[in-house]
Each structure stands twice: as structure tokens, then as C-alpha cells.
Amino acid sequence: MAYAKDLDEIRALIASHKRWDLVFATVGVIALMIGVLTFTALFVDMAIKGVPRLDWDFFTSFPSRRAGQAGILSAWVGSTLVMLTTAFFAVPLGVAAGLYLEEYAPKNWVTDIIEINITNLAGVPSIVYGLLALGLFVYQFGFGQSILSAGLTLALLILPVVIVATREAVRSIPQGIREGAYALGATQWQVCKDHIVPYSFPGILTGVIIGMARAIGETAPIITIGALTFIAFLPPAPLKAEPPFISFEWLTSPFTVMPIQMFNWTSRPEAAFLVNAAAAGFVLVLMTLAMNGLAIYIRFRLRKKIKW
């Protein structure tokens, strides 16, 4: 077959090749829009229904049998405390595990199997974590249907996310930096604490927040371990007037979280409760978006300081 020789032929050829650019760009935009528009439609629908319901009382009231008086106080306090507990357990465990796997673990088949399993763990349905937690934390360890049990369950759930994020952040540090530190006589621990952890911190933090954003919306494992759907009191305050001032009683308190409160309201027959559910959903989505936004911001800020 003869190839295009004169200028007109070449131009015609380029035009026909460029048609495929247009075709793919169209397909790509459609694919993108399916995702974006679905989310936007859901969010806007929820916002239209829910936003008029949002007022100060909605955040400071306990749930109630009367839809107009019901609020999300116990739910958002519960979600916040569960998230704090989750972060407290997931971050040190995940970072330590990720750091060990990247920097310390010998590269052999045992490590390979562990790595594959961590990746698989990220794909285990959350209800399975709920069942494990019900048997282990609630009954075996006797933590009961408490904030502690929920925090530990969600910590397990996001542990693979934190480990994977840590490993990726650690792996992105150039080998030259490590060698530079080792060449000065640093031990493995000195290299980790002075270099690897500080330099991979933005990546680790991003991973942690993305994991937390996932955990805050989790419902199935929380229901499995027996979170209550109707809570009209707050957990005991963590700070007290009398010594020792700090109390961890709240850890053992029954609780509810945002998605469960929503689930409860959506299953009521009265339409007014659906409005409450939409409003709570709107708040929950905003919380998730705010966490993701924070992750992006932190990454942007800290990455500017670290270059290779």
C-alpha cells in the first residue's frame, strides 16, 4: 500500500487520524459524566430535601419520636468519638506495619504472602469485619456494644488502607536519600525516624484521612456489633471537674453514628423523618468531603516542602 506523499494526502490522513481522538474524548467524557452526574444528582436531591431542615436545633437535639424535634446530636458526637478511637488504633498500627514491610522485612516468600494478604484484606466486605468484631471485641474481650468496639472494628477495616498508603509513601523516597543517611553511619531506626517517616508523612496522612472518610460512612459492621439506633443521651464527658480530670468511661458507652441514625429515619413510615434522613445524609457527605479536602490540602502544603 502506498503511503501518503503529497501535502494534501498527508493533511487528509491527519484529519482521519484525528477523528479517533474526538471519538475517544467523547467516550471518555461520557464515562466521566456518568460518575460525576450520578453523585451530583444524589447530592443535589438530598440537599433540596434536607437543607431546609438544617438548623441549630437539628445539631443539638437528640432523636425523638416527633420528626420535627428530632436531631443528630448523639449521632455526630458518636461518629466523632468512634473516628477518634479508630484513628488512635489504626494510625500507629498501620504506619508501623507499613514501615516494617518496606524498610525492615526481608524480601522473601513470607513477606510476599503477607503483602498479598494485606491487599486482599482491603477487599474484604465490611460486614465480615463486623462479624469478626462481634465475636472478638464484643463477646470474647467483653468490650460490649461500645464506642471502643466500634472504633476497633473500623480501625481493622481501614488498617489495610493505612498500610498500603504508608508503603507507597515510603517507597516513593529515593534510594539515594537512604544511602546518604546510611553512609553517615545511621542505624536502620535512625534512618526511619529522621528521614523515612518525616518525608513520607504527607502521603501517610493522606492515606489515613481517606481511610477515615471511608470509615465514617460505614454502617454494616457497626450495626453488626450492635450500635443502638435510638440514643437519647451522650457518652460520659472525657474531661471532668474532679481529679484525675480525664475519663475514658465514654469508651464503654453505648452509641450511635450518623449512618445508623439515617438508616433508622429512612425506615420510618412518616415522610417528615425522610426529610431528617436527607438532612443527616447531607451533613455526612459534607463531613466526608471536608475530610477529603483536608487530605488534598495537607498533601499540597507538605509536598511543597519536600523535593528530591
Next chain:
Amino acid sequence: MVAVPAQEAAPAALKAEVKGLNFFYGDFQALKRLDMPVYEKQVTALIGPSGCGKSTFLRSFNRMHDLYPGNRYEGEIRLHPDNVNVLAAGVDPIEVRMRISMVFQKPNPFPKSLYENVAYGLRVRGESRRVTVNEKVEEALRNAALWDEVKDRLQEPAFNLSGGQQQRLCIARALATDPEILLFDEPTSALDPIATASIEELIHDLKKKVTILIVTHNMQQAARVSDYTAYMYLGELIEFGVTDEIFIKPKKKQTEDYITGRFG
């Protein structure tokens, strides 16, 4: 196998002695029965074509190969005056690296301030007295001919420096702990000609204070900066001698072919 170093050129004291060094990456033998003296406060250049093992040889001196699995040494590198074999299984590589510093091919400053970069070796050694650290940092930066350029911005991040300045910063970092030997692994291959000239000048000045081993791709560089030169090929040390003799009248045909550019 190896030519006897020409003793007529100012005989220097031995700083280190390589005896029958073999090195293996897994099953692959990268260094074969190397014997070589390293003279105190002299510059020894390692030259040879790519893959000849000169970097591998250099990295044996501070046990960098210990960082990766499957590497194995045989033979000795004896460090004088205490006659320690740095390759011995009982010698901690960290102890070796505290005595023998290294400057890498690509400038690798830590993403920290200039000051913290130079101070890091001291921190590793547990030095926390501010005054001592300040003094050492200044001294090292002066020795690396960088002090005047950076003395007003020691708290700035190191990556604000140009490539040549970064490399001098890495030299200062390596000097801050008063090493006995300074290893250079192609220190100018990532730099422009002007920065290269300044590093070469620096190496020339530094030999008053420290024993230097330098790997270089660039034969003119070896001729310019070194007192002794070792020519390596396929993991073997073909010829070692005073630089001028190696370059003017090498004893081996192979060395001559490489140096005159007929090969390599």
C-alpha cells in the same frame, strides 16, 4: 597481576590495604582478587569502562553492599593504623561508615535545611551541644568551599541550592564527622563543567586533610585530581600506579588502549 606502585614518587604512609578482595552479587562475581594499597592523604582514582566494578569496589570500603541482600565479600580491606579488616563479619558496618564517608554520584541532600544536612552525621553520633555542632558545621562548609555562599541562609531547604552547590553540601556533610577516608562515586557526572571544575579543585584541596578514593568515568579528571590511579576491567585490577606513569607510560597494553581511547 598488579604492578608495584612506583615508590620514587613521594612515598606516603599506607591508609588502607586491599588484599585478595572478591565480591559477589548473588552468584555473579563482580570483583576478582583485588589487591591495592591506599596511601594516606593522597587521591587514588579508580578508572575503567562501565561495568568494570569500580563503583562496586568503592562501595566495599564503607560496606554499602550490606544494605542489600545476597551480597558477599571475601578477602580483606585493612584500615591502618589499627589494622582492622573492615570486611570482617565481626566488624559492624555502621562503625566502618562512621570512619569512612561517602559522596554519591547524584547529589542527595536530605530534604531538610542546609544546617541540618551538614549536622546530620554529628546527630547520628549523639552530638547535641549546640556550640560544637555550630562549629563543626561551619568548619565543614568552609572545607567544602561553600560557607561564603550559604552562611546567611543555613536554615533554607537544601534543594534551593544549584546542583554543584548541592554536591558541595554533600561533601560538607561527609566531612563534618572528620572521616579517615572520603569516597567519591563519580561525584561530577551529574554536574555541568563549571561545577565540575569547582569540585575538582575542592578534591585537590581536601587531600591535605583526608585520604580520598574517587571513581570517575572521565580520564582527564583522574589525571587532573589523582596521585595514584587504578585501572579496572571486568572486575579485575589491571594496573595500579602513580597517575603520571599510568597516563604517560602504562606498563600494560590494555591500560594504554583504554587511556588512549582505542577501547572503552
